[in-house]
Amino acid sequence: MDLILETKGLTKVYGNGTVANRRVDFGLRPGEILGLVGENGAGKSTLMKVLYGEEAPSAGRILLEGKEASFSSSQDAIAAGIGMVHQHFMLVPSLSLAENLVLGKEPKRKRSRFFDQDEAVRITEELSAKYNLKVHARARVVDVSVSMRQKLEILKVLYRGARIIILDEPTAVLTPQETEELFAELAELRRQGHTVVFISHKLDEVIALCDRVSVMRDGRLIATHEVAEVDSQTLSNEMVGREVRLKLDKTATSAGAAVLVARDLSYVDDFNITMVNHVSLTLRRGEVLGIVGVDGNGQTELVRILTGLERSLSGSLKVGGRELMGAGPGAIRRAGVAHVAEDRMTVGAALGASIQDNLLADRYSEGRFTGRFGFMKTEAMREEARSIVADFDVRCASASQSVASLSGGNMQKVVVGREFTADAEVLVVSQPTRGVDVGAIEFLHRRIIAMRDAGKAVLLVSSDLAEVMSLSDSLVVMSAGRIVAYFEDAAAVSDKELGLYMLGLKRQGEDEIRKVLHED
Amino acid sequence: MIDFIAGVFGSSNYWYIVLRSTAPILLVTLGAVITEQAGITNMALEGSMLWAALVGVLASAATGNVWIGLAGGILASLVVAWTLGFFALKLNANAVLCGVALNLVGTGGTVFVLFSLTGDKGISSSLASKTLPFIKLPYLGEIPWLGKVVSGQNIVVYLAILAVIVVHVILNKLTIGRRIRATGANVEAARSAGIDPDRVKFLALTVSGVLAGLAGCFLSMGYTSNFTSGISAGRGYVANAAQVVAGGTAVGAIFASLIFGITDALATFLQNIGLPPELIQSLPYAVTIIGFIVVTISRDRREAARKRALFASAPAAAPREPVPPTRPGRGAA
Ligand SMILES: Nc1ncnc2c1ncn2[C@@H]1O[C@H](COP(=O)(O)OP(=O)(O)OP(=O)(O)O)[C@@H](O)[C@H]1O
Ligand SMILES: [Mg+2]
Numbered sequence: 075m076d077l078i079l080e081t082k083g084l085t086k087v088y089g090n091g092t093v094a095n096r097r098v099d100f101g102l103r104p105g106e107i108l109g110l111v112g113e114n115g116a117g118k119s120t121l122m123k124v125l126y127g128e129e130a131p132s133a134g135r136i137l138l139e140g141k142e143a144s145f146s147s148s149q150d151a152i153a154a155g156i157g158m159v160h161q162h163f164m165l166v167p168s169l170s171l172a173e174n175l176v177l178g179k180e181p182k183r184k185r186s187r188f189f190d191q192d193e194a195v196r197i198t199e200e201l202s203a204k205y206n207l208k209v210h211a212r213a214r215v216v217d218v219s220v221s222m223r224q225k226l227e228i229l230k231v232l233y234r235g236a237r238i239i240i241l242d243e244p245t246a247v248l249t250p251q252e253t254e255e256l257f258a259e260l261a262e263l264r265r266q267g268h269t270v271v272f273i274s275h276k277l278d279e280v281i282a283l284c285d286r287v288s289v290m291r292d293g294r295l296i297a298t299h300e301v302a303e304v305d306s307q308t309l310s311n312e313m314v315g316r317e318v319r320l321k322l323d324k325t326a327t328s329a330g331a332a333v334l335v336a337r338d339l340s341y342v343d344d345f346n347i348t349m350v351n352h353v354s355l356t357l358r359r360g361e362v363l364g365i366v367g368v369d370g371n372g373q374t375e376l377v378r379i380l381t382g383l384e385r386s387l388s389g390s391l392k393v394g395g396r397e398l399m400g401a402g403p404g405a406i407r408r409a410g411v412a413h414v415a416e417d418r419m420t421v422g423a424a425l426g427a428s429i430q431d432n433l434l435a436d437r438y439s440e441g442r443f444t445g446r447f448g449f450m451k452t453e454a455m456r457e458e459a460r461s462i463v464a465d466f467d468v469r470c471a472s473a474s475q476s477v478a479s480l481s482g483g484n485m486q487k488v489v490v491g492r493e494f495t496a497d498a499e500v501l502v503v504s505q506p507t508r509g510v511d512v513g514a515i516e517f518l519h520r521r522i523i524a525m526r527d528a529g530k531a532v533l534l535v536s537s538d539l540a541e542v543m544s545l546s547d548s549l550v551v552m553s554a555g556r557i558v559a560y561f562e563d564a565a566a567v568s569d570k571e572l573g574l575y576m577l578g579l580k581r582q583g584e585d586e587i588r589k590v591l592h593e594d
Numbered sequence: 595m596i597d598f599i600a601g602v603f604g605s606s607n608y609w610y611i612v613l614r615s616t617a618p619i620l621l622v623t624l625g626a627v628i629t630e631q632a633g634i635t636n637m638a639l640e641g642s643m644l645w646a647a648l649v650g651v652l653a654s655a656a657t658g659n660v661w662i663g664l665a666g667g668i669l670a671s672l673v674v675a676w677t678l679g680f681f682a683l684k685l686n687a688n689a690v691l692c693g694v695a696l697n698l699v700g701t702g703g704t705v706f707v708l709f710s711l712t713g714d715k716g717i718s719s720s721l722a723s724k725t726l727p728f729i730k731l732p733y734l735g736e737i738p739w740l741g742k743v744v745s746g747q748n749i750v751v752y753l754a755i756l757a758v759i760v761v762h763v764i765l766n767k768l769t770i771g772r773r774i775r776a777t778g779a780n781v782e783a784a785r786s787a788g789i790d791p792d793r794v795k796f797l798a799l800t801v802s803g804v805l806a807g808l809a810g811c812f813l814s815m816g817y818t819s820n821f822t823s824g825i826s827a828g829r830g831y832v833a834n835a836a837q838v839v840a841g842g843t844a845v846g847a848i849f850a851s852l853i854f855g856i857t858d859a860l861a862t863f864l865q866n867i868g869l870p871p872e873l874i875q876s877l878p879y880a881v882t883i884i885g886f887i888v889v890t891i892s893r894d895r896r897e898a899a900r901k902r903a904l905f906a907s908a909p910a911a912a913p914r915e916p917v918p919p920t921r922p923g924r925g926a927a
Contacts, residue, residue, distance in 0.1 A: 164786040166776045178787035180769040
C-alpha cells in the first residue's frame with residue numbers, strides 16, 4: 075500500500091549531543107490509526123516533532139505522499155495538512171473555547187478587522203458536530219474539564235485543515251471513561267478519511283484502538299506490527315529489550331502505628347465547588363492506603379492539603395502528634411512528609427534547573443551539603459545526585475543536564491528519586507506512573523512496595539484503577555469530595571464494586587467509613 | 595476645612611481641573627493596559643512622555659506649527675517605545691530594566707538637549723512654542739454648571755476620551771485584540787496557533803507609544819505652555835500601578851486615572867490653604883498607590899470570603915463525570 079507520510083534514514087541529534095532518532099524508517103498508511111510505543115526517551119516525541127516541523131532533522135528524508143518534503147517550521151507542516159496535539163496543552167485559559175479554536179486564523183466581519191464572535195462560535199459548533207467532538211463553544215477554557223480541552227486541541231488541528239493528526243500521549247491525563255470517548259471520536263476521524271498517529275504507554279489502549287503499531291527503542295524504530303497479530307507482552311518485551319513482569323509480587327504485612335492523622339479537612343475551589351468535604355483519615359506505618367475515585371472528585375485537593383500546598387478551611391492535620399495545619403509545605407516536609415506531585419511539569423520539578431539541583435532541592439541546606447559560612451559542598455552534592463541517578467535509573471547524559479531536556483518518564487524518576495530518598499516517614503504519592511513506560515512502571519511499583527516494607531506510611535492516589543488496586547493494602551473511595559467507602563483489605567474488593575462507590579451510587583455507613591480513622 | 599472642601603467639590607472650576615489632570619494619566623494608563631495585556635510591561639512610558647513633551651515644544655517652535663509639533667512629539671515617544679521593543683523582544687533583554695534605563699536616559703537626555711539649544715536647564719520659556727487648541731463645545735457649553743466643566747477643555751482631553759473607546763474596541767472587538775490577550779495569557783499557545791508574539795507585542799508597544807506621546811505633548815503644549823525638566827513627574831510609573839487598579843480594561847482605566855485626577859486637582863486647591871506643597875504634590879501618587887494596594891488586597895479578600903461563605907452554605911457537590919469506571923481491555927487487578 076502507498077504511504078501517505080514516511081521517513082527514510084531519519085536521524086536527529088540534539089544540540090547537547092543526544093541522539094534521539096537513529097536512521098528511522100517510519101511509514102504511515104492513509105486512513106489508518108498507527109500506534110507508536112516505546113520506553114521513555116525512546117525518541118517518539120522527537121520523531122513526531124520532526125514530522126511536524128518543530129525540530130529540524132539532522133539527516134535523512136521526509137516523504138509526503140511520495141514527494142520529498144521539508145518543513146522549516148510547524149506552519150509549513152500545517153500547510154501540508156499535518157497537525158499535532160502536544161503532550162502539554164497549548165490553550166489560553168482566559169479566552170473562550172471558540173476564541174481558542176480560531177486563534178491565529180480568525181473569522182472577521184465583512185471587509186473589516188472586527189472579530190466575528192458569532193461566526194467563531196458557529197465554526198466551533200459545526201466542527202464539533204461534524205467530528206462528534208462535543209465542546210461548549212462559549213465557555214472559557216478555565217471552566218471546562220481536561221477532556222474537553224483535549225477535544226478542543228483536536229478540533230484546533232482539524233480547523234487548520236489537518237489530514238494527518240499526531241496525538242502525543244493524549245490519554246495520559248484522561249480518565250478511563252474519557253479515554254473510551256476519545257477512542258470513539260478517533261475512530262470517527264478515521265472513518266472520515268483522516269490518518270492518526272497515536273502515542274501511548276498504555277499498551278491495552280494501543281491494541282484496542284490502532285490498526286498497526288510501531289515500536290521504538292533507543293532512538294530506533296525496531297518493529298511494526300498489525301495489531302491483530304501482537305499482544306501486550308510481546309510489545310513490552312520489544313520496547314524494553316528484556317522480559318517485563320507485568321504482574322507485581324507483594325507480600326502481606328501488617329500495619330503499624332499511626333503517623334499522619336488528618337481530621338475534618340475541607341476545601342472549596344475557584345469555581346465554588348466543594349472539592350474536599352469534611353474528610354478524615356489516618357495513615358499508618360507499613361501500609362499503602364490507596365485513594366480511588368473518578369478524577370476531579372477531590373483527590374488532587376486532598377493531596378495538596380496534606381502536603382501543605384493548600385490550606386484547609388477546617389479541621390486539623392497532625393504528623394507524629396504535631397499539629398501542622400497551615401504550617402506550609404516546608405514545615406510539613408521537615409515533619410517527615412514527602413510528596414510525589416501529580417504534575418511533574420509544574421509542582422514536581424523545576425524544568426529549567428539541572429537534574430542535580432532538582433534532586434537536592436529539598437536538602438541542599440542540610441549540614442552535609444552546606445558547610446560553615448554557607449559555602450556549598452559541591453563534591454558531596456555531586457555525589458548525592460550521582461547516586462540517586464544511578465539508583466533510580468535516570469537515563470541522562472549527566473546530572474548537570476536540565477530536567478526539561480529529559481523525556482517524561484525520566485523526569486518522573488528524578489521526582490520520585492528525590493522524594494523516596496528524603497528520609498520521610500510519610501510518602502504522599504500522586505499519579506506516580508502517569509506518562510511512564512512499562513519498564514519504568516514496573517520499577518516504580520517495586521520501589522513503592524519497598525518503601526512500605528521499610529515501614530513508611532504511603533498514601534497512593536492514581537487514576538489508574540488497576541495500579542491502585544494492586545499496590546494498596548487498604549482502599550478509600552472518594553466521590554464528590556467525600557470519603558464514601560473504606561476497605562480494610564484491598565484484595566477483597568472487586569473493581570465492579572468500587573465503581574458503584576466511585577460513581578456515588580453507593581455509600582457505606584458512617585461506622586464503616588470511620589474505620590479509616592483507626593481510633594480504637 | 596470641611597466647608598472649604600465642600601466648596602471645592604461644588605465648584606465647576608474644580609471639576610474642570612479634574613478632567614484636565616485626568617487626561618494625561620488616562621492616556622498613559624491606557625498605554626500600560628494594552629502592553630500589559632500583550633504580556634510586556636512598558637516601563638518606558640515615563641521616558642516616552644518626556645521626549646514627546648520636549649520634541650513637541652521644539653518642533654512647534656521651529657516650524658511655528660503646533661500640529662507638526664504634535665507629530666514630532668508622538669514620533670519621539672514612538673522611538674522610545676520601539677527602542678524598548680528592540681531590546682526586549684529582539685535582543686531578549688529584561689523589559690522592565692530596559693524601561694527604567696530608557697527613563698533615566700529621558701530624564702538626563704531631555705535636559706541636555708534643552709540646555710544645548712536654549713542654554714537653560716529648567717524651562718523652555720525662551721522658545722516661542724505653540725499650544726494645542728482649547729475647544730468650546732457648541733451646545734454642551736451652554737448648560738449651566740456642567741458646560742463650564744466639559745467645555746473649553748484642551749483638544750487632548752477629548753482625544754483621551756476617544757482613546758478609551760479606541761483601546762476598548764481594539765481589545766474587545768478586533769481580531770488583533772484576541773491575539774494581544776492570547777499572547778499575554780499564554781505565549782506558547784499563541785505561538786502554536788501561528789501568531790508571532792513579538793509582532794503582537796511590538797504593535798501593543800506602538801499603540802502605547804502614540805498614547806504616551808499624546809500625553810507628553812499635552813503636558814508641555816496645553817496643560818502648561820512650556821517644557822520643564824521632569825515635566826512628566828512620574829506619571830509614566832503611576833500608569834503601571836493604575837493599570838492594575840483598572841483591572842486590565844479600558845473602561846477601568848477611566849476610574850483608575852480619575853483617582854489620580856481628583857487628588858491632583860484637589861492638591862492645586864489645597865495649596866491655597868497653606869499646607870506644605872511637598873506634601874500636597876505627593877498626594878495623587880500616594881492615593882494611586884493606596885488604591886493599588888486596596889484593590890489588590892480586596893480582590894484576594896473577596897475571593898477568600900466568597901469561598902468561606904459558599905462552603906458554609908453549599909450542599910455537597912455532585913460527583914463529576916458520572917460514568918462507569920472500567921473499560922474494556924483492562925480487567926481486575
Ligand atoms: N530539547 C532537547 N534537548 C536535548 N535533548 C532532548 C531534548 N528533547 C528530548 N531530548 C532527549 O531526546 C531523547 C528522546 O526524547 P523524546 O522526548 O523524544 O522521548 P519520548 O519517546 O517521547 O519519551 P516519553 O515517553 O518519556 O515522552 C531523550 O533522551 C531526551 O532526553
Ligand atoms: Mg514524549
